[in-house]
Amino acid sequence: MPTSSASTSDAAKTASSGGVQSLERAFDLLERMADAGGEVGLSELSASSGLPLPTIHRLMRTLVSCGYVRQQPNRRYALGPRLIRLGESASRLLGTWARPHLARLVEETGETANMALLDGDEIVYVAQVPSKHSMRMFTEVGRRVLPHSTGVGKALLAGAAPDEVRALLRRTGMPAATDRTITTPEGFLQALELVRRHGYAVDDSEQEIGVRCLAVPVPDSPTVAAISISGPAGRVTDAATVRIVPVLQEVARELSRTLNSAGAGAATSTGANAGAGAPAG
Template sequence: MADKQTHQDQLRAKPGRKAAENAVPSSVQVLDRSLKLLDLVASADGAALTELSDQSGMAPSTVHRLLTSLANHGMVTHDAETGAWTIGLKAFEIGNAFLRFRKLGTISRPFLKNLMELSGETANIGIEDGGDVVFISQVESHAPMRAFFRPGRRGPIHASGIGKAILSTWPNADIERLISPRPLTRFTGKTRDTLPKLLADIETIRARGWSIDDEEHTLGMRCLAAPIFNEYGEAIAGISVSGPAVRLPDETLAALGPVVMAAADGVTQAMGGRRDNSHTQTS
C-alpha cells in the first residue's frame, strides 16, 4: 500500500502534470480572444490589422495569428490588395443556422417585401437579445432617401419601434427588471429616457396594438412596429417599417398601423405561432 501511495505522489509531483492542467485555461483564453476578434470583424465593413489590434488591445502579431487561424476555418477572409479583414462564408453559414432554426428569416421574407411595397418604406425584422434589438432581415425601400439597418446591427430596446413592440407584450414588472439596472440613453429630445415615460408609452402601445418610434433614436426618422409571436404566445420578434419623418406624418402612421399589425400576425401564423393577449398584462 505504501509503494502504491508513493507512486501516486510521484505522479502528482511531476512538473508535466501542472503544465497539462494549465493547458485548459490557455485554450479558453485563445478561444475568447478569437471570438472577440470575430465580433470586431463582423461589426466592421472591413477592418485593418492595426485597427483590430487597437480595438482588441492585443498585439498585432497575436491578432494576425488568431485571424489566420480563423481564416483557415473560413470564419474570416483577407483582402490582400486592401489589407482588410472581413467576415467569412463559414461565419455566415453558422449565423444563418439560427435563422433556419427559427425559420424566421425565410418565412418573413414575403411579408417584408409586401410590407415594403404597401408602405413604400424599408421593412425590417428584429429580435430581442440581452436587452437590445438585433436586426436580422430587411427589404429596403426604393426611395432615394430611406432607412437602412445592417443585419446584425444592435439597437437600444427603449428607443426602437421593434423594441417597444416586444416590450409591450411583457408585464411591467419584467420591463422594470430589464430597465432598472441600466441607464436609458437619451438620443434625442423625444427619447423615453426614464422608466415612467417608457411605461406610459408602453400602455399606449398595448391599447393601440403597434408601437411608434417618433424620432426617439434619430431625428428625422420614424418607425412603426408590431410584435411576432411563437407557438407559446411569446413575442420573439417584431416587424416594422421605417423612413423619413416627412414621409410618415401622423395620418400615415395611423393608416399603416393595421397594415404592419396584419403583417406581424401573418408571420406569426406562418410560423405556427399565436397571439396571446394575456402577455400584455401590466402587472
C-alpha cells in the same frame, strides 16, 4: 413505486404528441434557463419544472457533455457556447422566412421594413427589405440597439410585466440617442401602455432625428418578434400611420402563420422520418 402527477402528465403529453420525453424535458429545461437569465441552480429548475432533482441532474449532465450547458465554479448551470451556433442559424432562417412578408410591407407602404428579436437585453435586427425611395432608412441586419429608443423595442416589451421591464432598464440604462428619447422608466412604461391600448408602437425621432418608425409584435410567434417600417418623418405622418398600421398588423399575422407552419412542418417531417427508419420493437 408511485409516479408523480407531473411525471404522469408529461408521459401522457409525450405519448399524445409522439415525442421523446427526455428530449422534451431537456429542451424545456433549456428554455427555463433562458427565461431565468441563462444561469440557474438545480433546485430552481426543480421548483419551476416540477421534475425531481435526480431527473434534472441526469439531463443536465447530458447537456453539459454535449456543450449546450456548462457548470460554473459556483456549481450553478449556465447556457453553453454551443447554443450560439444554433441561435445564429435559427436567426438566419427567421430572416429567410420573413423576407417575403417584409417585401409585401415595402410594396404596400413604400417604406423600409424590418424584423427584430429581443436577444437578452438588446434588440437585434434579423431581416430587412429596403424601400425603393432614394431617401430611405437602412438598418444593418445583425445591428443591436437598446429597447427603450426603438419602436420594435416597445412592441417586443409591451407584453412583459412592469417589474421585468424595470429590471431590464436598470441593467441597460436609458441613454438618450436624441433629445426625443424616453429616458425614465415611468415614461417608458407609459409608452408601453399606449402600445397595448393602440396595438402598435411608434418611434418618433427617438433613435434618429427625422426618422419615424411604426412597429407591431408578431402574435403567437415561436420566438418573441416584431416587425416595423421606418422612413422620414415627412412621409410617415399621422395620416400615413392610419393607413400603414392595419397593413403592419395583417402582415404580422401572416408571418406568425408562416413561422408556426414552418415549425410544425419540421416537426412532422422529423416524426415521419423517425417512424420510417426506426426498427419495430
